[in-house]
Amino acid sequence: MTDADRPSDLPAAPTGAEYRRGPFREGERIQLTDPKGRMHTITLTPGKQFHTHRGFVRHDDLIGSPDGVTITNTAGVEYLALRPLLSDYVMSMPRGAAVVYPKDAGQIVTMADVFPGARVVEAGVGSGALSMSLLRSVGEHGRVYSFERREDFAAIAAGNAREFFGTDHPAWSITIGDLVDMLPQSVEAGTIDRVVLDMLAPWECLEVAYDALAPGGVLICYVATATQLSRVAEATREHGGFTEPQAWESLVRGWHLEGLAVRPEHRMHAHTGFLISTRRLADGVEAPLRKRRPAKGAYGEDSTEGGATDNGNPPQTPDDAWTPDAVGERPVSDKKMRKLVRSFENTPTAQALAAESGASIDDEPRDEADATDGVATDQD
Structure with a gap:
């Protein structure tokens, strides 16, 4: 059902809902699963084919088919065709920065109580995985203000979200720049x-x-290492305007289900990051005094190899020491980033939106190596 066919007494469909039901459409990303459980994500394009070393599937045979059909390729291999869930999509979409895993995005949305109509600030954007979960939660009547230092990361995140929702989400804005500098200019204090x-x-x-x-608003931070976690917790306590922080991590382990052989999987999504949350106190209210006794040596000579400072606390790591390399992040090459940004320029979704707005599409020829449509991506 489109908005034109919708009865007048029903509200318009939320952004992206039309792309989550009905037959497969041209330009839509779908997920093919082979008999061994390997997943391949393709963008349906008339006249194109999905190839593996064992035959190919014609995109035209899938366009117009209902969700959940099976299709057999030219070599007799049967595939199950489904629309990817958001959790599937974020694990197979093009990425520059590492994504926030679905298990952590779900924790953030739930534990931060992101509700419909909420006004949420996010920094940084990365590849847009968490942004899409936040947009799903706040809906059209909320707002997600995203801040990202790198313009290429922001472009990739916007492209991923546009392909998933089928359009630019009306509740989302991305600001390029540092949060400390740009947030006061972008939102009103206390809102x-x-x-x-x-x-x-x-x-x-x-x-x-x-x-x-x-x-009463919630602040939640996602960090990769225990040293970052400790620094955030101590800084929050020192600030005095927040409640006592709470920290946790989530570990997800799948189970093998085969007859009587029901057991845990040998592989699991273990540590991906730590979450730490706290809530803003009312103006002029100081955080209640902590009554919990710290462990012996928590702030003394036993806590660090270099000993304690004059105030009994461990020496602070210099701010300029916190770099992506120092916390184990893998660098992303500039060549890959340029390729990912270009990959979104001529997608069917981008072309359709440009046609609606009267904008021009960049038709600059590209090398065969830069083509991404129809390339299979395996997802374990």
């Missing part, structure tokens, strides 16, 4: 319900997050 920080040094943003949040 934000939730702040989500996915960055190297979230403790540097506590003051602007505090100013932007409404009393």
Whole structure:
């Protein structure tokens, strides 16, 4: 059902809902699963074919088919065709920065209580995985203000979200720049319900997050290492305007189901990151005094190899030491980033949106090596 066919007493369909039901459409990304459980994500394009070393499938045979059909390729291999769930999509979509895994995105949305209509600040954007979960939660009547230092990351995130929702989500804005500098210019103080920080040094943003949040608002940070986790917790306590922080991680282990052989899988999604959350106190209210006694040596000479400072706390790591290499992030080459950004320029979704707005499409010829449509991506 399109908006034109919808009865007048029914509200318009939420953004992207039309692309989650009905027959497969041209330009839509779908997921093919082979008999061994290997998943391949393709973009349906008239006249194209999906090839493996064992035959090929014609895209035209899938366009117009219902969700959940099977199709047999030229070599007799049967594939199950389904629309990818959001969790499937974020694991197979083009990426520059590492994505927030679905298990962590679900925790963030739930534990931060991201509700329909909420006003959420997110930094940074990465490849857009968490952004899409936040947009799904706030809906058209909410707002997601995303901040990203790197323009190429922002372009990839916007392209991924556009391909998933079928259009640019009306509740989303991406600002290029540093959160500390740009947030006060972008939102009014005390109007934000939730702040989500996915960055190297979230403790540097506590003051602007505090100013932007409404009393009772939630701040949640996603960090990769225990040293970052400790630094965020101590900085939050030192600030004094937040509740006692809570930290956790989630580990997801699948199970093998085969007759009587029911057992845990040999592989699992273990540590991906830590989550730490806290809530903004009302203006003028100080955090209640902690009554829990710290472990012996938690802030003394036993806590670090170099000993304690004069105030009894461990020496702080210099701010300039917090780099992607230092916390184990893998660098992304500039060549790959340029290729990913270009891959979104001439997708069917981008062409359709440009045609609606009257904008021109960049038809610059590309090398065969830069083509991405129809390339299979395996997902374990």
